[in-house]
Amino acid sequence: MEGSTVTGKLILPPANHTGLNMNNSKGLQKRTLEMEAYGNEPPQQDSSPPEKKGAVDPTTLFEMAVTGANEExxxxxxxxxxxxxxxxxxxxxxxxxxxxxxxxxxxxxxxxxxxxxxxxxxxxxxxxxxxx
Missing domain, CATH: 1.20.5 (Single alpha-helices involved in coiled-coils or other helix-helix interfaces)
Structure with missing residues (x-):
């Protein structure tokens, strides 16, 4: 049994029946609480770029390095x-x-x-x- 919805709330199955580890179960519980807080609507992600305070995202640096290496x-x-x-x-x-x-x-x-x-x-x- 995966999970069922009862009156707009997600009820998680017991962890020992799903084969999920505790970390994954905690993540599902957190998601359930978030959904309850936003009325079953997922929270809207801020689509604006993060403010730069002199720090560059390591992923961006890596991608730039890989792109440069590929061109070379x-x-x-x-x-x-x-x-x-x-x-x-x-x-x-x-x-x-x-x-x-x-x-x-x-x-x-x-x-x-x-x-x-x-x-x-x-x-x-x-x-x-x-x-x-």
């Missing part, structure tokens, strides 16, 4: 991304250049091997004419 981290990530992007572009450019050099070296190697074979055949032909 985002800026660092953006810079890091830009640096990585530039580095990747440079690496790709260097890889293409190295692939071009490697292709040229293979072509030159093939050409020199062909020249060596041709020179070998020419020397063999000259040797055959001289010996024979």
């Amino acid at each position: 981290i985002n800026m660092l990530f953006a810079k890091f991304g830009d640096v990585l992007s530039d580095r990747v572009a440079a690496d790709v450019s260097q890889m293409r250049e190295l692939e071009g050099i490697l292709l040229e070296a293979k072509s030159l190697e093939s050409h020199l091997k062909e020249k060596k074979k041709h020179l070998g055949r020419t020397l063999a032909l000259m040797s055959d004419k001289l010996t024979g």
Whole structure:
């Protein structure tokens, strides 16, 4: 049984049946007294900002610090991304250049091997004419 209303008053169930601890039960009792005092209407909260007497709310300071840290981290990530992007572009450019050099070296190697074979055949032909 949760709680029931009898003639505008909230009656709390016994604490041992609800599983509530004593602190929570005391809070409910306080709330019940407040409701009775205001005629079952919850008290109106003052929506005006609290007066500042040179003290700043620690929660506000924390939120400002977190916001500043988030902006700083985002800026660092953006810079890091830009640096990585530039580095990747440079690496790709260097890889293409190295692939071009490697292709040229293979072509030159093939050409020199062909020249060596041709020179070998020419020397063999000259040797055959001289010996024979």
